Amino acid sequence: MDLLASDPATGDQTILFNAVTNVMSGDISTIAIEPVSTAQIVLPNGGALNNATGALVFTSQGSKTQSGGIFVIPDPVGNPNVSVPLVTDFHGKPFNSPNDVVVNPRDGGSVWFTDPDYGHLQGLRDAPALPNQVYRFDPATNSTRVVADGFAEPNGLAFDAEFRTLYVTDTGGSEAPNGAGPATIYAFDVAEGPFLANRRVFAYAPKGIPDGVRVDSQGNVWSGVGSGLAVWNRAGTLIGQILVDGGVANFGFAPNGTVFVLNEKKLWRVRLTGQSLF
Structure with a gap:
């Protein structure tokens, strides 16, 4: 079962949220898949639940016309079609293609994420303007810093x-x-x-x-x-x-x-x- 659906004409992807939830019922024949709009979250990849807020945090790999970054769906149950960007650049340079993300509740809900250049290697992004690195976003100060490279x-x-x-x-x-x-x-x-x-x-x-x-x-x-x-x-x-x-x-x-x-x-x-x- 695919968890992402692609539009053959544009390559745009949507997240199919209910797929995993309904598999847990054990009755494979009754699985219902509900597409959720992810127009802002271009080529979503990694995701994490912020247990403190109930929000879903996603990496967006981006495209040649839209920036990637970290996006949040604040209310995935009541309003899953609304997402907001957390961070979409580093010192004015676009991220390469953010891949995976985790939340650290013992660090003020900081968001840590990886940024390889797979988007460029796959022909989806322009040449990278940044090294392939690991970042930390601090929601309290709305700031991002590199925490690991190499x-x-x-x-x-x-x-x-x-x-x-x-x-x-x-x-x-x-x-x-x-x-x-x-x-x-x-x-x-x-x-x-x-x-x-x-x-x-x-x-x-x-x-x-x-x-x-x-x-x-x-x-x-x-x-x-x-x-x-x-x-x-x-x-x-x-x-x-x-x-x-x-x-x-x-x-x-x-x-x-x-x-x-x-x-x-x-x-x-x-x-x-x-x-x-x-």
């Missing part, structure tokens, strides 16, 4: 449960000859103030590249890779994989040991047994 293609990102560690995937291996570029998950300490420190290699994907990334309540790090879902413990030791044909681009944890798993075209529901990790 990536080939920064992609997924996730905090641990204590918001003391930030994990960032680098998917540059997808563009390198013979896949010899990074397929790496990096870990950073979240320092006092809007800073990251102690960058280190946490893990390397067992197959393909690590795309979306999440951390469970036990500190295990999950990532979508070429073989499916890979799971590492806190020490960066690979402790298991859920094999998915075609690999996994992104995924999300849900109650009762449920994981919703997506590649480019399909959605799976995985139910885990044993102690809840989410």
Whole structure:
């Protein structure tokens, strides 16, 4: 099941919000998909829920005629067709093609996001005017700053449960000859103030590249890779994989040991047994 619908004439995409919600009912035959207008959110990619406000935060990759950036749907239940931009440029320069986003409630609801240049590589954006970096937007001061650089293609990102560690995937291996570029998950300490420190290699994907990334309540790090879902413990030791044909681009944890798993075209529901990790 696609979670994005594309207009063949324009390439414009819309988010299909109710797809995941209704899969949880368990009756696949009764799934209803409700398109929601995303005229402002051009080529939406990563998304996050702001638990404090109930708002949905999305990355917009943008196009050659419309800026990308970070957008918010303040009331996704009552008024899902209204979105507002949070930030669409950095010091007057357009972002490359924002990819993934997370919210840190212990840092005043700050919004952290990655900005690779996949839009340009795919012919959707002009040549980048900025390096491929990780950013932090502070809603209290309406300001944005770079928090990490030095990536080939920064992609997924996730905090641990204590918001003391930030994990960032680098998917540059997808563009390198013979896949010899990074397929790496990096870990950073979240320092006092809007800073990251102690960058280190946490893990390397067992197959393909690590795309979306999440951390469970036990500190295990999950990532979508070429073989499916890979799971590492806190020490960066690979402790298991859920094999998915075609690999996994992104995924999300849900109650009762449920994981919703997506590649480019399909959605799976995985139910885990044993102690809840989410």
